[in-house]
Amino acid sequence: MLPSATVTGLDSAIARAQAHLLARQAADGHWVGELEADTTITSEQMLFCHLLDRVDRGREQKAVRYLRRRQRPDGGFNLWEGGPTNLSATIKAYFAMKMAGVPVDDPAMARARERILELGGPPRANVFTKILLALFGEYDWNGVPAMPVEIMLFPRQFFFNLYEVSYWSRTVIVPLLIIMDRKPVRWLPPEQGLDELWPVPRERASLRFRRIPDPFSWRDLFWKNFFIAVDDALKIWERFSPRPFRRRAVEAARLWLEARLAVPGGLGGIYPAMANAVLALRLLGYPDEHPLITGQLKEIEALAVEDAHELHYQPCVSPVWDTALAVNALVESGLAPDHPALRRAAEWLLDRQVLVPGDWQVKRPHVRPGGWAFQYHNDFYPDVDDTAVVLMALHKVRGLDPARVRAARERGLGWVLGMQGSDGGWASFDADNNRLYLNNIPFADHGALLDPSTEDLTGRALELLGTYGYRADFEPARRALAFLRRTQRADGPWFGRWGVNYIYGTWSVLRGLRAIGEDPAQEYVRRAADWLERHQNPDGGWGETCESYERPALAGRGPSTPTQTAWALLALLAVGRARGAAVERGVRYLLATQAPDGGWEDPYWNGTGFPRVFMLKYHLYAKYFPLWALGTYRRTLDG
Numbered sequence: 001m002l003p004s005a006t007v008t009g010l011d012s013a014i015a016r017a018q019a020h021l022l023a024r025q026a027a028d029g030h031w032v033g034e035l036e037a038d039t040t041i042t043s044e045q046m047l048f049c050h051l052l053d054r055v056d057r058g059r060e061q062k063a064v065r066y067l068r069r070r071q072r073p074d075g076g077f078n079l080w081e082g083g084p085t086n087l088s089a090t091i092k093a094y095f096a097m098k099m100a101g102v103p104v105d106d107p108a109m110a111r112a113r114e115r116i117l118e119l120g121g122p123p124r125a126n127v128f129t130k131i132l133l134a135l136f137g138e139y140d141w142n143g144v145p146a147m148p149v150e151i152m153l154f155p156r157q158f159f160f161n162l163y164e165v166s167y168w169s170r171t172v173i174v175p176l177l178i179i180m181d182r183k184p185v186r187w188l189p190p191e192q193g194l195d196e197l198w199p200v201p202r203e204r205a206s207l208r209f210r211r212i213p214d215p216f217s218w219r220d221l222f223w224k225n226f227f228i229a230v231d232d233a234l235k236i237w238e239r240f241s242p243r244p245f246r247r248r249a250v251e252a253a254r255l256w257l258e259a260r261l262a263v264p265g266g267l268g269g270i271y272p273a274m275a276n277a278v279l280a281l282r283l284l285g286y287p288d289e290h291p292l293i294t295g296q297l298k299e300i301e302a303l304a305v306e307d308a309h310e311l312h313y314q315p316c317v318s319p320v321w322d323t324a325l326a327v328n329a330l331v332e333s334g335l336a337p338d339h340p341a342l343r344r345a346a347e348w349l350l351d352r353q354v355l356v357p358g359d360w361q362v363k364r365p366h367v368r369p370g371g372w373a374f375q376y377h378n379d380f381y382p383d384v385d386d387t388a389v390v391l392m393a394l395h396k397v398r399g400l401d402p403a404r405v406r407a408a409r410e411r412g413l414g415w416v417l418g419m420q421g422s423d424g425g426w427a428s429f430d431a432d433n434n435r436l437y438l439n440n441i442p443f444a445d446h447g448a449l450l451d452p453s454t455e456d457l458t459g460r461a462l463e464l465l466g467t468y469g470y471r472a473d474f475e476p477a478r479r480a481l482a483f484l485r486r487t488q489r490a491d492g493p494w495f496g497r498w499g500v501n502y503i504y505g506t507w508s509v510l511r512g513l514r515a516i517g518e519d520p521a522q523e524y525v526r527r528a529a530d531w532l533e534r535h536q537n538p539d540g541g542w543g544e545t546c547e548s549y550e551r552p553a554l555a556g557r558g559p560s561t562p563t564q565t566a567w568a569l570l571a572l573l574a575v576g577r578a579r580g581a582a583v584e585r586g587v588r589y590l591l592a593t594q595a596p597d598g599g600w601e602d603p604y605w606n607g608t609g610f611p612r613v614f615m616l617k618y619h620l621y622a623k624y625f626p627l628w629a630l631g632t633y634r635r636t637l638d639g
Contacts, residue, residue, distance in 0.1 A: 333631025
């Protein structure tokens with residue numbers, strides 16, 4: 001029996017949450033929620049329209065209203081709700097608003113300008129901001145890291161080549177190689193320039209790269225200064241060398257782009273890559289009406305979130321991810337596994353299995369395709385995380401064609417197993433994409449150039465294997481468990497690469513350990529569960545700020561959110577702590593914070609694009625994760 005004091009209204013809460021989630025399902029069976037990013041995507045899109053001479057003044061003013069709403073009291077713009085001012089985001093927003101006609105003496109502009117000057121102005125901005133400014137003649141191309149187009153010809157054996165960086169870096173870099181080779185400038189009239197943002201006149205400003213890594217380590221110091229010296233040499237080489245392979249490299253970049261732009265979904269399915277591709281194709285002479293350009297522009301506009309008053313842009317969309325997680329949550333919360341809504345969702349997912357080769361096959365040439373991507377279409381870049389949650393969802397739904405499900409499962413499981421890294425862990429889109437010293441090249445000042453194995457992905461892969469009957473003595477599982485033991489933090493938690501942060505990573509790992517059959521009484525498992533219980537907030541919930549990526553001492557600390565509370569509960573339930581006081585208080589928190597419509601709302605951001613520099617808010621997380629946790633709690637105690 002469930003403790004009545006704890007579960008008053010539990011059944012009602014679950015039923016209302018299920019109804020709320022089901023009501024958001026599209027007619028064809030899928031779910032998709034808004035994937036909100038910081039203001040930089042919207043600012044970049046506003047400026048991109050000026051580069052193309054495609055400005056819609058009415059929509060631009062909607063975007064200005066969005067930027068005004070998101071401005072912080074100190075005048076700056078941040079990278080996540082409640083976060084500190086970020087210089088690059090503030091420069092982009094200021095520039096976009098100025099190009100939209102907001103006068104420099106507007107109070108919002110004056111406050112933003114003051115913060116930009118306090119933080120050092122354009123010379124202290126990140127590389128992508130400098131490139132954007134250089135396109136308008138507002139930053140010297142010589143102050144941008146060298147990226148010669150001949151990189152396209154570097155062999156696989158070379159220490160740096162396209163397939164030693166992550167998929168998201170690759171799709172951004174290739175069109176940028178063309179752009180940076182041509183170094184185009186759309187000169188602005190003086191009144192639209194940004195001279196007022198430079199703390200010293202730009203002709204006297206130093207454009208040298210920062211030589212001290214942050215955070216500091218002697219190894220990173222060596223590599224950072226080594227790559228700065230390489231950058232200096234490359235700039236001399238670009239200026240004075242005859243460059244006999246330049247034309248061949250440009251052609252290689254063009255062919256690479258054409259192959260990936262010819263399929264639906266946009267380049268890599270992500271905003272910066274699509275915009276860069278349009279600029280690159282125009283520089284290569286493609287007319288604006290060319291299908292490859294119009295296709296990218298259409299995909300970019302599909303990312304817009306617009307109402308009567310405001311407009312902003314998502315970096316990408318998340319339908320496969322949202323649908324698979326929603327299915328798992330509904331089944332685990334007691335919805336009949338053959339419910340028509342679940343069958344429609346499963347059929348929709350089956351239709352989106354990627355059965356063609358992608359970039360991942362460079363590292364794994366003998367692995368058959370069979371994964372799922374994050375977006376509606378992104379055939380070149382399926383990922384392990386989506387594939388795992390889709391396969392777990394398909395395992396739980398009933399009433400499907402058994403032969404079709406069996407074929408999808410065999411291809412999907414084979415692909416996931418083939419993508420395991422040599423270190424025993426799993427990454428998202430590539431295997432063994434782990435040359436970490438490359439994060440010190442000047443171009444990679446965002447620190448997310450690579451896609452190495454991570455704890456959360458490895459936990460998810462273990463949960464998938466356990467769901468399909470594999471146990472800890474299975475060789476891939478043994479290697480994965482060794483990886484997780486090596487990467488566990490001394491006080492118990494695991495890092496979360498794709499969700500905020502240690503609560504997310506620990507949830508993913510503990511679910512995986514339970515599924516694969518690890519004994520929850522083992523010391524390292526108990527240490528992780530104890531860490532979660534110690535970090536419960538007085539209100540019964542759990543929360544963690546995005547700042548924990550910058551300051552690990554903040555791991556597990558922050559105002560409570562429904563999503564992070566659900567992750568913590570699912571983790572504790574996985575290791576047998578359903579009857580503990582911490583779980584009971586967490587359940588009470590979810591019951592108390594449920595909205596009348598049956599859903600929940602996260603006040604803070606819950607997802608991670610790139611740790612420290614690009615955070616996300618999945619708007620559906622608070623609709624299905626709390627439901628999943630409450631359903632698992634009820635089922636665990638009933639069992």
